[in-house]
Amino acid sequence: MNTHPAILLVGHPNVGKSVLFHRLTGAYVNVSNYPGTTVEVTRATARFDASAELLDTPGVLALPSRSDDERATMRALLGEPVRCLVQVGDAKNLRRTLTLSALLVELGVPMVLALNMHDEAAARGVTVDIAELAEELGAPVLATVATGGEGIGHLITAIGQAKKPESLLHYDEEFERHIAAVATAITQHCPHPHLAARGLAILFLGGDSVVEDWLREQGGTAYPTLEALRQQARTASEGDLPTLLARERTEAADALAASVISRAVKSSPLLSQRIGQAVVHPLWGIPILLGVLFAVYEFVGVFGATTLVGLMEEGLFEGILNPAFTQFMEANVSLGWLRELLVGQYGLWTMGMTYALALILPIVSTFFIAFGVLEDSGYLPRLTVIANRLFAAIGLNGRAVLPMVLGLGCVTMATLTTRILHSPRERLITTFLLALAIPCSAQLGVVLGMLGGVSFTAVLIWALAMVGVLLLAGFLAAKLIPGRRIPLVTEMPPMRLPILGNVLKKTGGRLKWYLIEVIPLFLLGTFIMFALDKLGALPAIIEAGEPLVTGWLGLPKEASAAFVMGFLRRDFGATGLFAMAHDLSPIQAVVGMITITLFIPCFASLMMMVKEQGTKTAMAMVGMIVPFAFFIGGLFNLVLRAVW
Amino acid sequence: MSPKHEARLPLAFIPAGSEVRLIALGDEIDPLQREQLTAYGLAEGRPIKILQQRPMTVILAEEVELALEHGVARHIWVERTTDAGAA
Numbered sequence: 001m002n003t004h005p006a007i008l009l010v011g012h013p014n015v016g017k018s019v020l021f022h023r024l025t026g027a028y029v030n031v032s033n034y035p036g037t038t039v040e041v042t043r044a045t046a047r048f049d050a051s052a053e054l055l056d057t058p059g060v061l062a063l064p065s066r067s068d069d070e071r072a073t074m075r076a077l078l079g080e081p082v083r084c085l086v087q088v089g090d091a092k093n094l095r096r097t098l099t100l101s102a103l104l105v106e107l108g109v110p111m112v113l114a115l116n117m118h119d120e121a122a123a124r125g126v127t128v129d130i131a132e133l134a135e136e137l138g139a140p141v142l143a144t145v146a147t148g149g150e151g152i153g154h155l156i157t158a159i160g161q162a163k164k165p166e167s168l169l170h171y172d173e174e175f176e177r178h179i180a181a182v183a184t185a186i187t188q189h190c191p192h193p194h195l196a197a198r199g200l201a202i203l204f205l206g207g208d209s210v211v212e213d214w215l216r217e218q219g220g221t222a223y224p225t226l227e228a229l230r231q232q233a234r235t236a237s238e239g240d241l242p243t244l245l246a247r248e249r250t251e252a253a254d255a256l257a258a259s260v261i262s263r264a265v266k267s268s269p270l271l272s273q274r275i276g277q278a279v280v281h282p283l284w285g286i287p288i289l290l291g292v293l294f295a296v297y298e299f300v301g302v303f304g305a306t307t308l309v310g311l312m313e314e315g316l317f318e319g320i321l322n323p324a325f326t327q328f329m330e331a332n333v334s335l336g337w338l339r340e341l342l343v344g345q346y347g348l349w350t351m352g353m354t355y356a357l358a359l360i361l362p363i364v365s366t367f368f369i370a371f372g373v374l375e376d377s378g379y380l381p382r383l384t385v386i387a388n389r390l391f392a393a394i395g396l397n398g399r400a401v402l403p404m405v406l407g408l409g410c411v412t413m414a415t416l417t418t419r420i421l422h423s424p425r426e427r428l429i430t431t432f433l434l435a436l437a438i439p440c441s442a443q444l445g446v447v448l449g450m451l452g453g454v455s456f457t458a459v460l461i462w463a464l465a466m467v468g469v470l471l472l473a474g475f476l477a478a479k480l481i482p483g484r485r486i487p488l489v490t491e492m493p494p495m496r497l498p499i500l501g502n503v504l505k506k507t508g509g510r511l512k513w514y515l516i517e518v519i520p521l522f523l524l525g526t527f528i529m530f531a532l533d534k535l536g537a538l539p540a541i542i543e544a545g546e547p548l549v550t551g552w553l554g555l556p557k558e559a560s561a562a563f564v565m566g567f568l569r570r571d572f573g574a575t576g577l578f579a580m581a582h583d584l585s586p587i588q589a590v591v592g593m594i595t596i597t598l599f600i601p602c603f604a605s606l607m608m609m610v611k612e613q614g615t616k617t618a619m620a621m622v623g624m625i626v627p628f629a630f631f632i633g634g635l636f637n638l639v640l641r642a643v644w
Numbered sequence: 645m646s647p648k649h650e651a652r653l654p655l656a657f658i659p660a661g662s663e664v665r666l667i668a669l670g671d672e673i674d675p676l677q678r679e680q681l682t683a684y685g686l687a688e689g690r691p692i693k694i695l696q697q698r699p700m701t702v703i704l705a706e707e708v709e710l711a712l713e714h715g716v717a718r719h720i721w722v723e724r725t726t727d728a729g730a731a
Binding site for chain 1: 674676677679680681682683684685687695696698699700702706707708709710711712713715716
């Protein structure tokens with residue numbers, strides 16, 4: 001959080017908030033996870049006022065907050081020194097916009113309503129009487145078209161002149177009494193520095209958990225008074241209190257919207273609507289989906305993960321930087337252990353930084369670009385609709401398709417993308433399945449190279465084993481992980497042409513955030529490896545694994561080292577296994593490949609699991625995956641020896 | 645059964661192209677999801693146009709296109725205002 005006065009952009013998802021943000025800010029943005037959440041917020045200095053910071057909050061469907069995105073927005077409202085609230089609304093859907101306004105105006109903060117996508121509304125025959133609406137709200141209302149840069153100048157002027165708006169409604173008398181009682185108690189015991197007590201009271205009565213936590217913290221011993229007042233209101237209410245309050249806001253918004261909107265008879269559907277419908281068509285939707293996934297895979301998995309990584313890792317780092325740095329260290333640093341710590345086999349530079357910058361950075365950059373394009377085009381939610389049924393069987397919904405497909409490129413990066421999933425449960429299941437059963441491009445290369453040389457049957461057995469494990473593990477995870485699958489309900493925003501500047505700016509901000517968060521993690525992980533190696537633990541681990549590898553899996557004992565090294569350094573493992581290929585029987589090759597694919601893909605992916613899920617969960621997953629990989633590998637060893 | 649009651653149909657069973665009016669969101673829908681649907685504008689009496697039923701139910705409610713799994717659409721009660729042919 002910061003001390004500069006903040007201008008908050010708040011609004012529903014897909015109303016063009018991020019493009020509007022792009023228009024109001026300069027070239028640089030900071031993307032970060034809002035404290036305590038996996039939700040992304042973007043900040044930047046306002047283009048029109050260097051002393052003010054603009055904050056692009058996550059899209060909210062409704063307030064009081066219920067989802068992670070809504071909670072993050074609520075935290076921003078409570079925690080930032082808000083100078084002005086800019087509600088970005090969808091001009092063609094005024095009812096919904098005003099339902100949210102009905103709550104925002106109660107917060108007592110100067111506010112501006114930007115009715116964005118005015119062009120789309122006009123094209124659909126929807127006209128809003130802006131002057132009348134501004135009069136009713138008691139706050140500036142503007143029509144904008146963020147994508148075309150229309151209305152931005154007026155918006156900037158309006159932000160400077162923003163006033164505290166008026167309440168949109170008076171709730172039922174009974175409710176008003178309860179709201180007033182809670183508001184008085186808040187003013188008395190825990191007033192907020194800039195938000196009105198009445199607004200907080202409505203949110204608290206509506207069951208907003210973030211406001212509740214804030215009041216509990218600030219109110220201290222007075223909090224039970226607030227809770228008692230809420231309980232009284234709940235008992236007195238005929239029905240669910242939050243629902244009844246929300247209904248009154250909806251009705252007020254409906255009435256206001258009806259008085260300022262006029263609709264012309266609509267002509268035929270717009271091109272963007274037709275495209276939007278074609279891509280979720282039960283028939284055409286599938287080839288389009290496959291085409292898009294293929295394009296993303298080619299760009300991220302092949303161009304990013306292979307071409308760029310090759311240039312960076314082999315060309316720049318291993319070819320130029322690392323030898324030069326090593327030479328420099330050898331010439332200037334006399335302490336042997338220090339030299340090794342920096343440029344040795346598990347050196348902070350030669351392994352840690354090389355991994356973070358040469359291996360992961362190109363993949364993540366290409367991914368963020370591809371994701372930004374999908375995000376801004378409106379295709380992302382449509383993709384989930386087409387893929388939904390496939391993932392329902394394993395307790396997930398269609399949103400999981402992107403991480404899963406990207407996992408075939410790089411599991412590390414795919415693990416990062418699980419944050420697009422909505423519930424922690426979905427993120428957990430997807431992360432687990434990625435680590436277990438999705439082979440990354442490096443593994444795929446080894447598998448196809450090795451088993452392709454054996455026979456087609458070998459490749460087929462391996463592929464069937466992977467699909468079987470994926471379905472089985474997904475099914476079991478869905479059954480065993482607490483919580484239930486939430487059916488998919490998703491809005492499909494109009495399809496639009498993404499704005500390159502916005503995509504690149506967001507990518508830049510996300511990369512900066514990524515580097516700040518990930519590099520320390522890689523250095524720490526490398527240091528642990530270095531320490532294990534120095535203490536002689538690595539050879540011990542390799543030796544300890546030998547009986548399992550030779551006895552249970554039926555592989556030569558050198559395979560044990562290949563497993564450990566393959567995990568630590570992707571390149572070593574691959575060459576290690578290839579080197580052994582001639583000495584392996586077809587069964588050994590299949591068993592080895594099945595086990596290594598099920599095994600955690602690499603050290604980088606483990607670090608990413610730690611980052612996304614926390615150390616405890618990541619370690620629990622490792623504790624399941626490693627024995628499971630050996631169990632399945634051994635099972636195939638026994639079965640194949642019996643029947644092949 | 646009153647005639648009004650007979651007209652109640654689950655959204656999932658209405659052919660694409662029809663226009664309907666929302667009667668109620670069933671109690672079988674997860675409470676949070678019900679709130680979500682209301683926030684999307686699915687309130688009692690609202691007109692809805694069904695755009696497609698496969699692979700998911702896709703509807704247009706006040707210029708907002710929504711995709712719903714059949715598991716949800718099955719518990720949304722609507723009454724017909726026009727038939728697919730007449731729309």
